[in-house]
Amino acid sequence: MLVIGRIGSFERMFYNAHLVFSSLVVLLQVSHASEILRPRGVSISKASFYVPERDFTCMDGSATVPFIYVNDDYCDCEDGSDEPGTPACPNGTFHCTNAGHKPLNIPSSRVNDGICDCCDTSDEYASQASCVNNCNELGRAARAEAQKLAELTKQGSELRIQLSKKGKQIRQEKQEKLNQLEKDLGEAERLKKEKEGLKIAAEDLEGSALKQYQQEEEERKQAQNEEEKRENEQEAFEYFHKLDSNQDGKLQLSELQVRQTFDSNRDGEVSDDEAKFLLNQQEEMSWEDFVISGWPRMKPLLMLDKGLFQGPDSTHTAKQEGDNNQEKEHISEGKEEELDHSEDDEDEEEEEEEDDKLYEPHPEEEDPSAYEEDEEEGETANEAKGEVEEAASKYDEETQRLINEANQARSEFEEADRNVRDIQREIQQIKDTLLKDYGSEEEFAPLDGECFEFTDNEYIYKLCPFDQATQRSKSGGADTRLGSWSGWIGADDDKYRTMLFDGGQSCWNGPQRSTKVKLLCGTEHALKSVSEPNRCEYFFEFVTPAVCLQLDSGDKQDNIKDEL
Numbered sequence: 001m002l003v004i005g006r007i008g009s010f011e012r013m014f015y016n017a018h019l020v021f022s023s024l025v026v027l028l029q030v031s032h033a034s035e036i037l038r039p040r041g042v043s044i045s046k047a048s049f050y051v052p053e054r055d056f057t058c059m060d061g062s063a064t065v066p067f068i069y070v071n072d073d074y075c076d077c078e079d080g081s082d083e084p085g086t087p088a089c090p091n092g093t094f095h096c097t098n099a100g101h102k103p104l105n106i107p108s109s110r111v112n113d114g115i116c117d118c119c120d121t122s123d124e125y126a127s128q129a130s131c132v133n134n135c136n137e138l139g140r141a142a143r144a145e146a147q148k149l150a151e152l153t154k155q156g157s158e159l160r161i162q163l164s165k166k167g168k169q170i171r172q173e174k175q176e177k178l179n180q181l182e183k184d185l186g187e188a189e190r191l192k193k194e195k196e197g198l199k200i201a202a203e204d205l206e207g208s209a210l211k212q213y214q215q216e217e218e219e220r221k222q223a224q225n226e227e228e229k230r231e232n233e234q235e236a237f238e239y240f241h242k243l244d245s246n247q248d249g250k251l252q253l254s255e256l257q258v259r260q261t262f263d264s265n266r267d268g269e270v271s272d273d274e275a276k277f278l279l280n281q282q283e284e285m286s287w288e289d290f291v292i293s294g295w296p297r298m299k300p301l302l303m304l305d306k307g308l309f310q311g312p313d314s315t316h317t318a319k320q321e322g323d324n325n326q327e328k329e330h331i332s333e334g335k336e337e338e339l340d341h342s343e344d345d346e347d348e349e350e351e352e353e354e355d356d357k358l359y360e361p362h363p364e365e366e367d368p369s370a371y372e373e374d375e376e377e378g379e380t381a382n383e384a385k386g387e388v389e390e391a392a393s394k395y396d397e398e399t400q401r402l403i404n405e406a407n408q409a410r411s412e413f414e415e416a417d418r419n420v421r422d423i424q425r426e427i428q429q430i431k432d433t434l435l436k437d438y439g440s441e442e443e444f445a446p447l448d449g450e451c452f453e454f455t456d457n458e459y460i461y462k463l464c465p466f467d468q469a470t471q472r473s474k475s476g477g478a479d480t481r482l483g484s485w486s487g488w489i490g491a492d493d494d495k496y497r498t499m500l501f502d503g504g505q506s507c508w509n510g511p512q513r514s515t516k517v518k519l520l521c522g523t524e525h526a527l528k529s530v531s532e533p534n535r536c537e538y539f540f541e542f543v544t545p546a547v548c549l550q551l552d553s554g555d556k557q558d559n560i561k562d563e564l
C-alpha cells in the first residue's frame, strides 16, 4: 500500500480543492465525448473501475485512494491505474476513443507531449500542439482498406478451397500410388529371386564349362612350353656342337674368340673378357653348363647379330638400326682386316654362313614389325566383329552357349534387381512426401514442386516451397543455397504463417545461411519481397491464397481488442 502522506495539511487542503475542480473537468470532458461517465484516458471496458462515489483501488490492488486522486497528476498506484489521463505515472496507459476510427492505447508518457497521437486529439488536451480531429477521414480510409482486404480474403479463400481440394487429391493419389508400388515391389522381389536362382544355375554350368576349358587351356600351354623348351634345347645343342670346333665335348675360350658374333663391344676382336663372360667366367664349359648359363648369354648376341631384336619404339629402333649399320660397317671393316690377316678367312665366312643358316629367321620373323602389324590388323578386325564372335572363336560351341546363357541370366537378374531398387526409391520418395506437413487442409500441397523468383538490384532469389531457397547473382555464377526446407515456425495459433529453410551454404566467417518466409494472403502465388536483416539470414515475403482464411497478423492489434 502506498503511504498517502506526500504533502502538509494546509497544502493538502488547498490541493484537494484544486483537484476536485480538475477531476470534475476531466470527468465532464470525457462524459461529453463518449456519453459514458469515465475519467479521461479510460476505455469503456475499464470504466466500471472508476466510480466517483467510491475510493479508487489501484488495478493491481497496491493502494486505495480517494477518488479525487484519480487523474490528479500525481502517481499513487504502482501500475499507474490512478493516472489514466495524465503523464504522471511512467507505466500508465492512455486510451483514445477515436470516435469514427479505431480506438488506440498509447503509453501515458505521450500525453501532452506536444505530439498528436490520437486522431481525436484527446492525448493533447493541455498542450500547445494544434491537433486536428481527423478520425472520420482516417476511419473512412481504414474501412475502405479493410473492405478491400476483406474482398481479397474472400477471393483468396475461394482459391484456398481449390488448393485444399487439389492438395487432398494429391495426397490421395500419392497414397494410391504407394499402395500400388508396395504391391509391385512384392512381385518385383519375387521375380528378382527367381532370376537370381536362374543366374546361379546358369553360372554353375558356365563355371564348370570354363573350368574344363581352363584346364584344357593350361594343358595346352604347358605342352606348348615344353615344346618350346625342347626346341630351345635342340637349338642350343646344335649350336654347341657348331662352336665346339675340336669336338671335345667342351667349349674353350679360343673356340669362341674366332666368332665375330661374340664381339660385344664391336672393337674388331673377341677379347678374353668377352669370351669368359659367355663361359660364365670359366676357361671351358661343358654341354650341361652351356644349356643352363652359356646359351642364355649367347642367344641374345646371335639374335642381335641377325637383327631380330626390336626396340620398344621406332626412335629406339631407328637408332639401333643406325648403330647396327655402324656396327655392321665396323664389323665389315674388321672382317676386311681379318681377311687380310687371317689364314682361315674362308673358314670364317663359312662359319658366319653357318651361323646365318642356324639363325635363319622364320618367315614371320623376317620382318617382325610387319608381323606385328598383321596381328594388329587381326585384332582390329576381331574388335569390329564384336566380342561375341571373338568369344566364339575362343571357346568351343557348347561352352560359348553356356556363357551366352549365363550372360543372359545375369542381365535379366540385373534388370530385375534394378527394378526392385527403382520401386524402393519411388516408395521412399512418396513416403517422404506423405510425411510433409502441407497445412491443416492440405492447402499448401500444390506448392510442392513449384518455384518462384524475385529479382532485386543484385540477385535473383528463388523460393521452392518444401524444397529450398537460393540466391544467384544477376551477373551469373552458381546458385547460393539459402537453406533447405525445415518446417513451419509460425506462432502456436498461427503455425502456417512462417516457413523456415535452414542449413544453407556457410557464410564467410559466419553461420550457415537460413531463410524465413512470411506468408501473406493474396489471389496469386508470388515472391513479393526479399531482405537480409542480418548477414546471411534472409527474410522473404510470399503471397499465396493458401493463407487467406487466416487473419493477417498485421490486423491483430491488441489495442483494438480493448474496445471490442
Ligand code: MAN
Residues within 6 Å of the ligand: 471, 480, 507, 508, 532, 535, 536
Ligand atoms: C554473398 C551473398 C550475400 C551475403 C554475403 C555474405 O555475397 O550471399 O547475401 O551477405 O555473401 O558474405
